[in-house]
Amino acid sequence: xxxxxxxxxxxxxxxxxxxxxxxxxxxxxxxxxxxxxxxxxxxxxxxxxxxxxxxxxxxxxxxxxxxxxxxxxxxxxxxxxxxxxxxxxxxxxxxxxxxxxxxxxxxxxxxxxxxxxxxxxxxxx
Amino acid sequence: xxxxxxxxxxxxxxxxxxxxxxxxxxxxxxxxxxxxxxxxxxxxxxxxxxxxxxxxxxxxxxxxxxxxxxxxxxxxxxxxxxxxxxxxxxxxxxxxxxxxxxxxxxxxxxxxxxxxxxxxxxxxxxxxxxxxxxxxxxxxxxxxxxxxxxxxxxxxxxxxxxxxxxxxxxxxxxxxxxxxxxxxxxxxxxxxxxxxxxxxxxxxxxxxxxxxxxxxxxxxxxxxxxxxxxxxxx
Numbered sequence: 001x002x003x004x005x006x007x008x009x010x011x012x013x014x015x016x017x018x019x020x021x022x023x024x025x026x027x028x029x030x031x032x033x034x035x036x037x038x039x040x041x042x043x044x045x046x047x048x049x050x051x052x053x054x055x056x057x058x059x060x061x062x063x064x065x066x067x068x069x070x071x072x073x074x075x076x077x078x079x080x081x082x083x084x085x086x087x088x089x090x091x092x093x094x095x096x097x098x099x100x101x102x103x104x105x106x107x108x109x110x111x112x113x114x115x116x117x118x119x120x121x122x123x124x125x
Numbered sequence: 126x127x128x129x130x131x132x133x134x135x136x137x138x139x140x141x142x143x144x145x146x147x148x149x150x151x152x153x154x155x156x157x158x159x160x161x162x163x164x165x166x167x168x169x170x171x172x173x174x175x176x177x178x179x180x181x182x183x184x185x186x187x188x189x190x191x192x193x194x195x196x197x198x199x200x201x202x203x204x205x206x207x208x209x210x211x212x213x214x215x216x217x218x219x220x221x222x223x224x225x226x227x228x229x230x231x232x233x234x235x236x237x238x239x240x241x242x243x244x245x246x247x248x249x250x251x252x253x254x255x256x257x258x259x260x261x262x263x264x265x266x267x268x269x270x271x272x273x274x275x276x277x278x279x280x281x282x283x284x285x286x287x288x289x290x291x292x293x294x295x296x297x298x299x300x301x302x303x304x305x306x307x308x309x310x311x312x313x314x315x316x317x318x319x320x321x322x323x324x325x326x327x328x329x330x331x332x333x334x335x336x337x338x339x340x341x342x343x344x345x346x347x348x349x350x351x352x353x354x355x356x357x358x359x
Contacts, residue, residue: 033186069180076185077164088215096153103156105189106163113191114127 006091014093021087021097028083028098032076039072126195126237130159133233140225140290150213154222158209163188165204166196173197173330174322198234199312199334202305205230221297227304228286234308235279242272250318269318278311299349306342309335 008014080102087095134155141151170182181187182196195201206223213222242249249261250269258267286304289295295303313335321329328336 036186070183073180073185074183077183077188080185081164085211088212092215096156099153099156099160103160106160109189109191110127110130110195116191 005089008093017091017093018097018100021091021094021099022101023097024094025098025101029076029080032079036072036076126240128240129233129235129237132236133229134159136232137225137229140229144225146222146225150216150218150222153216154209154212154218157212158205158226161208161211162201162205163195165207166198166201169197169200169203169334172200172334197331198237199331199338202230202308206301221301223298223301224290224296227301228283228290231279231283231286231304231308235276235283238272238276238279242270242276249320251320253318271315271319274315274318275311278315279308282307282311302342302345306339309338309342313339 006017008017084095084098084102087098137155138151141155167182167188170178181193187193205226209222209226245261249259250271252258252264252266253269254267255269257270259270261268282304285307286300289303290300313332316329316332316335319329319331321331324330324333
């Protein structure tokens, strides 16, 4: 697979792509969350429809469902990594913006966790 | 942990400036190492705690839940290395960026482990009669303060890595490999007084990871040594 890397000529181009990557990552993640929330109950519904009253089919679909749920669970992480790598090779500044968004959110989570710990161990909390 | 990351990050920034990295190199590599580390720390739980943790561990959105701990430091180091390595190749950095990470990691782990001890969360060890055993809520015996063993070792190791960082043989990734090897040996030994899940032959998943890491490092050093000998003999 050949990747054509964008050559950035101006600072504005870099800034624009960075902002696209930064905001786009949040939009992409929200879409993934929405899709995952739809796919899981949707999958269960389809399994229920397919199995009907047949207990054999229901039993075999029962083993498939957790695997399907796990696959749907993994998909956002895998897609995130693949999309990041793709943009890193094609539009570097979009990848950097997305990575910045990802890292910033993780850092906020760590701050919240540290804050919650500090509050819970305060003497008069 | 947050303080550990902050201190480690500041040291990394200092090391990068000392090695004259540009910010166009430092920022993406550091960022990718951080994100890779967080993902690696979480995913490695699958290996150490079993497949039953898969629904939580592989859930992307659970990465952003502050109620859930970050995961294993060993996985974090592996994930961070992979993230940093991929990024350094993408940006075309010629030499290995990882040597700057070696002392930073040791310092970050030293500080972070003190946090683990204070939070009474990760790694408090097995029962002991030793005079430095510590009490733990919920049990009526003293236990090994294993996070403090970790913190103490990492602080000493940080000093050692700082002393060696300018040695000609400790360039081009060798300082990082040495840093990892030292921690892997220490971690293998301290696991015997921790409470992690035993997988087989009395060893925990973390110990098997350390063995695999030491083998990989030995192979890397061996390849490098053979390459040097070939260049010398030509």
